[in-house]
Amino acid sequence: MPSLFENAVASIRMGVEDFRQQDHDRDISAVRNFYAGVLLLAKEALIRSAPNADPQHVIGAKFKPVPDGSGGVEMSQVGHTTIDFRAIGERAQDFGVALDGKALKALNEIRNDMEHHYTSEPSTAIRAAISKGFPVAASLFRQMEEDPIALLGEAWTTMLDTKELYDQELREARATLAKIRWYSPSISPEFVKCTACQSELVEQIDGENDTQAIAELRCKTCGSDVEMVDVIEQVLEAVYGAEAYLRHKDVSEPGPIYDCRACGHSTLVESENGCGYCNEPLDYVRECRRCEAGISVQDYYEGLDEGLCSYCSHIWYKMMKED
Numbered sequence: 001m002p003s004l005f006e007n008a009v010a011s012i013r014m015g016v017e018d019f020r021q022q023d024h025d026r027d028i029s030a031v032r033n034f035y036a037g038v039l040l041l042a043k044e045a046l047i048r049s050a051p052n053a054d055p056q057h058v059i060g061a062k063f064k065p066v067p068d069g070s071g072g073v074e075m076s077q078v079g080h081t082t083i084d085f086r087a088i089g090e091r092a093q094d095f096g097v098a099l100d101g102k103a104l105k106a107l108n109e110i111r112n113d114m115e116h117h118y119t120s121e122p123s124t125a126i127r128a129a130i131s132k133g134f135p136v137a138a139s140l141f142r143q144m145e146e147d148p149i150a151l152l153g154e155a156w157t158t159m160l161d162t163k164e165l166y167d168q169e170l171r172e173a174r175a176t177l178a179k180i181r182w183y184s185p186s187i188s189p190e191f192v193k194c195t196a197c198q199s200e201l202v203e204q205i206d207g208e209n210d211t212q213a214i215a216e217l218r219c220k221t222c223g224s225d226v227e228m229v230d231v232i233e234q235v236l237e238a239v240y241g242a243e244a245y246l247r248h249k250d251v252s253e254p255g256p257i258y259d260c261r262a263c264g265h266s267t268l269v270e271s272e273n274g275c276g277y278c279n280e281p282l283d284y285v286r287e288c289r290r291c292e293a294g295i296s297v298q299d300y301y302e303g304l305d306e307g308l309c310s311y312c313s314h315i316w317y318k319m320m321k322e323d
């Protein structure tokens with residue numbers, strides 16, 4: 001027999017598949033399946049929040065007191081009915097499970113109208129109510145530390161195509177990135193993209209970690225692990241790529257992005273104090289001691305860093321030869 005959780009996932013998948021078809025008859029089926037799935041998922045979240053309890057006691061609807069044989073009473077479940085929509089909301093509050101009651105209520109009302117073979121809601125309203133339910137399901141998966149990409153597959157992609165879920169997931173993903181103290185001041189969460197699918201929904205797996213060196217990133221759209229070094233290179237390229245192109249084209253000069261000598265990646269920006277990936281400091285005298293012109297990273301790298309700019313070291317070299 002499939003578990004409650006498996007049933008929940010199957011119903012949600014079916015509901016989203018109906019939703020994807022964009023056909024009015026399928027919308028009705030979408031509400032039915034998706035709503036049933038979310039309620040099952042909420043029940044599963046309640047059960048998991050009280051792991052030592054008898055699951056039937058957590059989601060049972062009716063209890064009665066019976067004598068316990070030693071002068072007291074114990075509560076005994078009456079029948080096998082489980083809690084309905086309204087009671088799930090109340091119990092979620094008691095058990096500390098976050099549940100968006102408003103979004104669920106809209107789905108519940110449409111579904112009830114349908115059961116009476118009547119709904120005055122146009123198709124767009126039905127679809128809007130379903131898409132508002134997507135973040136509810138996503139939030140329950142997250143609270144249970146279950147992976148919706150693996151569980152829902154294509155259905156997850158369909159859900160992410162709606163603004164309601166996309167916006168929520170983006171907000172949460174970026175909040176995890178905002179915790180990181182980035183080595184490069186050019187990196188900011190809005191620039192981070194999945195290197196496999198270009199999705200912006202990249203999250204830090206440990207949403208509390210603030211250390212870049214140990215941060216692990218993951219794409220919430222395709223599920224890929226995202227390598228930190230690829231992200232840093234990609235962001236720096238997005239920020240400084242055009243400038244690098246113009247420099248190369250107009251004056252045939254390298255920069256402002258350089259290969260870091262410590263880690264070998266293109267993650268060093270000349271105006272910054274160190275490598276954006278490995279944090280190796282870039283400290284050398286940046287002003288020529290003879291003419292006060294700036295000394296480029298390239299000159300420094302080429303060993304022309306006797307405190308002179310490339311022009312002055314050229315003059316100096318010539319003088320040495322003439323002597």
Ligand SMILES: [Zn+2]
Pocket residue numbers: 194195196197198199219220221222223224
């Ligand atoms: Zn991706």
Ligand SMILES: [Zn+2]
Pocket residue numbers: 260261262263264265267275276277278279280
């Ligand atoms: Zn480096």
Ligand SMILES: [Zn+2]
Pocket residue numbers: 288289290291292293308309310311312313
């Ligand atoms: Zn100089």
